[in-house]
Amino acid sequence: MSTSTNLVDVISVITSVVPALRKEKTEMPLYMTQFAYTSDAWAALVKKPQNREEVLRALIEKLGGRMVSFYYAFGEYDGVFVSEMPDETTVTAAILAAVSPGHVKAVKTTVLLTTEQTMAAMRKAGAQSYQAP
Secondary structure (H helix, E strand, O other), rough: HHHHHHHHHHHHHHHHHHHHHHHHOOOOEEEEEEEOOOOOHHHHHHHHOOHHHHHHHHHHHOOOOOEEEEEEOOHHHHHEEEEEEOHHHHHHHHHHHOOOOEEEEEEEEEEOOOHHHHHHHHHHOOOOOOOOO
């Protein structure tokens, strides 16, 4: 076998395997939560820095969920995280537990859909009719 044939075989395997590795399959619904700390919370964090991602991850896992990602941000919200949670009641419980100490001034949670879920919704919507007012 020539080197070019082996290379073609390797490239073929990589192009078929890598997309499957990158595509995350989730067993539970995904939720994106944006949050904004109070000025008192920022003052406390600056005075004594803490890894709040670890604390939040522990809470989410205790409730049967999984933290997918966590980032701090500039803008209207100070941070955002994506979590995989069993249902809306559980994600609501996590958010309520996390904000109840009073250090968060704003929170917004959004259900995330995969491309496949959105495509299925488009197909369903395309089969319906709705009359405008």
